[in-house]
Amino acid sequence: MVDVFRMPDVGEGLTEAEIVAWQVAPGDTVTVNQILLEIETAKAVVELPSPYAGTVHELLASPGDTVNVGEPIIAIETGSGSAPPAPAAPATGGAKIGEAGADGRIATLVGYGPRPGSATRRPRPGRRGAPVAAAEEASAQVGLSAAAATAPTLDQPDPRVPRSAPASPPDPARESSLVPLAKPPVRKLAKDLGVDLRELTGSGPGGVITREDVLAAAAPSVAESSTAPSTVPTALPADPHAGSAGGERREPIRGVRKATAAAMVQSAFTAPHVTEFLTVDVTETMALRERLRGSRAFADVKLTPLAFVAKAVCLAARRTPAVNASWDEAAGEIVYYDRVQLGIAAATPRGLMVPKIRDADRLDLHGLAVALGTLTETARAGRTTPADLTGGTITITNVGVFGVDSGTPILNPGEAAILAVGSIKPAPWVVDGELAVRTVCRLALSFDHRLVDGEQGSRFLADVGALLEDPATAMLW
Amino acid sequence: MSDPQSWVPTDPGSAPTREHVLSGLHGLDEGGPELVQLLTPEGLRVDDERFGGRVADVGVEELKGYYRDMVLVRRFDREGNALQRQGELGIWVPLLGQEAAQIGAGRALTSRDMVFPSYREHGVAWCRGIDPTALLGIFRGTDHGSWDPLEARFHLYTIVIGNQCLNATGYAMGQKFEGRVGGDSETDEATMCFFGDGATSQGDVHEGFVWAAAFDAPVVFYCQNNQWAISVPLEKQTRVPLFQRARGYGFPGVRVDGNDVLACLAVSRWALEECRTGNGPVLVEAFTYRMDAHTTSDDPSRYRLADELELWKLKDPIERVRVHLVRELGVGSEFFDSVQEESDALAARFRAFCLAMPDPGPERMFSEVYADRSARLEAQQADYLAYHASFGGER
Numbered sequence: 001m002v003d004v005f006r007m008p009d010v011g012e013g014l015t016e017a018e019i020v021a022w023q024v025a026p027g028d029t030v031t032v033n034q035i036l037l038e039i040e041t042a043k044a045v046v047e048l049p050s051p052y053a054g055t056v057h058e059l060l061a062s063p064g065d066t067v068n069v070g071e072p073i074i075a076i077e078t079g080s081g082s083a084p085p086a087p088a089a090p091a092t093g094g095a096k097i098g099e100a101g102a103d104g105r106i107a108t109l110v111g112y113g114p115r116p117g118s119a120t121r122r123p124r125p126g127r128r129g130a131p132v133a134a135a136e137e138a139s140a141q142v143g144l145s146a147a148a149a150t151a152p153t154l155d156q157p158d159p160r161v162p163r164s165a166p167a168s169p170p171d172p173a174r175e176s177s178l179v180p181l182a183k184p185p186v187r188k189l190a191k192d193l194g195v196d197l198r199e200l201t202g203s204g205p206g207g208v209i210t211r212e213d214v215l216a217a218a219a220p221s222v223a224e225s226s227t228a229p230s231t232v233p234t235a236l237p238a239d240p241h242a243g244s245a246g247g248e249r250r251e252p253i254r255g256v257r258k259a260t261a262a263a264m265v266q267s268a269f270t271a272p273h274v275t276e277f278l279t280v281d282v283t284e285t286m287a288l289r290e291r292l293r294g295s296r297a298f299a300d301v302k303l304t305p306l307a308f309v310a311k312a313v314c315l316a317a318r319r320t321p322a323v324n325a326s327w328d329e330a331a332g333e334i335v336y337y338d339r340v341q342l343g344i345a346a347a348t349p350r351g352l353m354v355p356k357i358r359d360a361d362r363l364d365l366h367g368l369a370v371a372l373g374t375l376t377e378t379a380r381a382g383r384t385t386p387a388d389l390t391g392g393t394i395t396i397t398n399v400g401v402f403g404v405d406s407g408t409p410i411l412n413p414g415e416a417a418i419l420a421v422g423s424i425k426p427a428p429w430v431v432d433g434e435l436a437v438r439t440v441c442r443l444a445l446s447f448d449h450r451l452v453d454g455e456q457g458s459r460f461l462a463d464v465g466a467l468l469e470d471p472a473t474a475m476l477w
Numbered sequence: 478m479s480d481p482q483s484w485v486p487t488d489p490g491s492a493p494t495r496e497h498v499l500s501g502l503h504g505l506d507e508g509g510p511e512l513v514q515l516l517t518p519e520g521l522r523v524d525d526e527r528f529g530g531r532v533a534d535v536g537v538e539e540l541k542g543y544y545r546d547m548v549l550v551r552r553f554d555r556e557g558n559a560l561q562r563q564g565e566l567g568i569w570v571p572l573l574g575q576e577a578a579q580i581g582a583g584r585a586l587t588s589r590d591m592v593f594p595s596y597r598e599h600g601v602a603w604c605r606g607i608d609p610t611a612l613l614g615i616f617r618g619t620d621h622g623s624w625d626p627l628e629a630r631f632h633l634y635t636i637v638i639g640n641q642c643l644n645a646t647g648y649a650m651g652q653k654f655e656g657r658v659g660g661d662s663e664t665d666e667a668t669m670c671f672f673g674d675g676a677t678s679q680g681d682v683h684e685g686f687v688w689a690a691a692f693d694a695p696v697v698f699y700c701q702n703n704q705w706a707i708s709v710p711l712e713k714q715t716r717v718p719l720f721q722r723a724r725g726y727g728f729p730g731v732r733v734d735g736n737d738v739l740a741c742l743a744v745s746r747w748a749l750e751e752c753r754t755g756n757g758p759v760l761v762e763a764f765t766y767r768m769d770a771h772t773t774s775d776d777p778s779r780y781r782l783a784d785e786l787e788l789w790k791l792k793d794p795i796e797r798v799r800v801h802l803v804r805e806l807g808v809g810s811e812f813f814d815s816v817q818e819e820s821d822a823l824a825a826r827f828r829a830f831c832l833a834m835p836d837p838g839p840e841r842m843f844s845e846v847y848a849d850r851s852a853r854l855e856a857q858q859a860d861y862l863a864y865h866a867s868f869g870g871e872r
Binding site (some may be wrong): 006007009012043047051330408427435442 | 519559561564568623768773775779782784787788791797799803
């Protein structure tokens with residue numbers, strides 16, 4: 001027989017969800033709790049596990065569809081003649097699960113859908129309609145930190161409204177009598193500084209009054225009274241070289257900081273980043289490093305694990321040319337490079353620098369170790385020339401030296417890939433079905449998805465990992 | 478700077494920097510030098526001068542027992558999560574990652590001790606002999622609690638954050654008043670109260686601490702610091718490590734590796750013994766990590782980095798016991814296979830029970846309100862049942 005799985009309410013009181021992607025297709029065999037698909041609700045992206053074992057009969061919704069809670073999403077041929085254990089019938093309304101009751105509401109497995117005519121979302125006290133919703137929707141898309149600021153909690157439904165909700169224009173007369181369009185901390189700041197928010201025009205998205213707006217409005221009066229608000233800590237040492245006011249230190253944005261900021265913003269907002277992770281057992285590589293360090297050939301150089309990573313990157317890039325390439329928007333072309341100009345991100349007294357090892361793919365391990373030593377020494381001494389900083393084709397960032405496991409690196413502008421190398425440390429690891437303590441390292445590869453597909457990025461990362469797991473693999477390439 | 482003690486909070490104008498706070502909390506780190514640990518994440522047994530002796534009796538059989546506890550609890554927890562995603566439960570509160578903190582504490586309790594849980598203590602419930610299926614009623618919305626709190630010595634789940642600290646303190650004060658503390662090791666008892674790092678920001682917890690201290694109440698305040706109060710990280714809630722707060726109330730506080738079942742057992746045994754002998758209260762901070770969402774309604778990827786989870790996966794509470802059993806104690810694979818099998822069977826029973834779960838009868842909402850029923854309530858129940866019957870079986 002065929003059992004139908006209906007869209008569950010995976011939050012509390014959600015009424016609909018969007019199909020993100022199916023992980024099964026008609027004809028596939030599925031087991032109980034096997035992940036069938038991903039859905040996105042107003043609260044979260046979640047995976048739905050199968051309630052049935054059997055064969056997928058039909059997918060009843062497509063990616064992008066918004067499906068109401070209680071509507072069928074997949075039919076599964078369970079083979080058994082008997083119906084699945086029927087959930088207890090709902091207590092009121094007289095409707096069977098998934099069917100509309102007398103009042104038109106859809107019975108779901110855990111309750112009922114919304115009453116006809118009621119809002120699709122639970123109302124939020126003081127919500128202001130479209131401008132706020134649009135602003136919060138926009139801010140939720142600009143990255144993790146912004147998303148965190150608007151992350152909903154159990155007690156606070158996601159403020160974003162569904163796309164189908166009518167956007168009624170705000171009524172200016174009613175606007176002024178309502179709470180000003182500003183977040184609570186900003187309202188608190190305004191109160192502390194004696195700023196009337198109703199007299200301000202917000203500069204934030206959708207007209208939201210920001211902290212800066214309030215500070216700007218308060219600036220003259222602060223200067224007059226010269227008393228800092230009590231909530232601002234005053235114990236911080238003031239930098240005599242920077243203009244300081246009321247317990248904060250202001251530093252002009254310039255030099256490397258300015259260049260870094262511009263590069264990061266440009267990269268993050270032009271190249272669609274994808275980051276993949278791989279944890280690698282580098283015990284063999286570390287053993288090789290020990291052996292080589294004792295050898296005469298490497299007596300004159302500091303052989304760091306980074307040299308092995310650099311070698312692996314050069315070898316792997318040969319097999320996957322797409323990662324050693326560049327997107328030329330103006331020319332409408334993708335540029336594939338014959339040689340690897342390997343950038344090494346370095347923390348220097350002046351800030352973040354990415355000097356290059358020229359034609360790194362032509363260097364052997366010893367040559368790379370020498371080049372790395374020179375390059376980092378030059379960078380730390382602040383003697384890196386501008387010429388050394390340009391013309392890279394791929395970058396390695398060694399975040400492991402800071403003791404962290406991994407990160408999601410941002411591409412050096414114009415490059416297609418960047419590899420973050422995490423700290424190398426002992427960890428439990430399965431070897432031949434047994435647990436052992438091995439030396440383990442996490443790799444994270446970000447790539448520009450315009451020119452590198454998941455397949456290529458994954459292959460490159462897997463290749464680098466394979467070389468570090470078993471350096472003898474290099475013999476084969 | 479790295480030592481939280483180096484910041485003297487009483488200095489005028491000495492608000493701590495973010496670095497001060499983080500270094501004291503070790504929110505993403507190893508828990509700091511004061512962390513009690515007996516089994517490292519790599520499965521190595523280490524000693525602790527103060528608490529090591531408390532688990533001297535734990536041999537390979539006991540350890541296998543704790544391993545089994547943790548695997549079974551994790552297995553039905555995962556099944557609960559899946560059932561919610563299939564629309565069978567309104568919500569589920571996952572305990573993933575906190576198995577050791579709960580089993581260590583739960584196995585330190587005697588049958589006389591009383592427990593006040595929050596809503597995530599499936600592992601402690603397991604130790605109290607409550608069948609996992611009894612937890613389903615609350616999350617399916619058919620019942621407020623399906624066990625007898627006095628018989629199980631395990632109070633019903635408390636949803637209001639931190640509220641159970643007041644109940645627990647009151648109960649412990651009662652134990653003290655009735656002389657069930659500090660006399661006879663055969664009859665002495667204590668109370669254990671479970672809450673999270675988020676609850677420590679609640680007034681109820683503060684009041685509980687104050688009253689417990691004032692009345693020497695035999696209550697162990699067992700805080701599972703899983704680093705996140707839904708989306709709020711610990712460093713936004715406190716400047717000092719939570720266990721140090723006990724000092725301000727005048728009772729001892731200990732920070733234990735909450736992913737180390739042995740250490741949790743040792744510290745809990747010590748803490749409960751302190752309370753039973755009249756030296757309570759005690760605060761235990763089990764330093765652990767919530768590896769899943771706050772509840773099934775939450776999406777942690779919106780506020781924390783996947784890397785953090787990856788770091789904590791390396792400190793998994795179950796894995797370290799398994800490694801220890803295999804490597805140090807030579808336990809063979811048949812044991813692990815049999816536990817796996819048993820856990821799958823438990824999950825299947827859990828699922829089947831959930832799907833077939835009956836709605837409770839209409840009398841249920843009257844029957845458990847008071848210990849002694851009033852005539853008025855009896856009358857209300859009779860009226861309601863008659864009204865119900867008037868539908869002739871149709872509901």
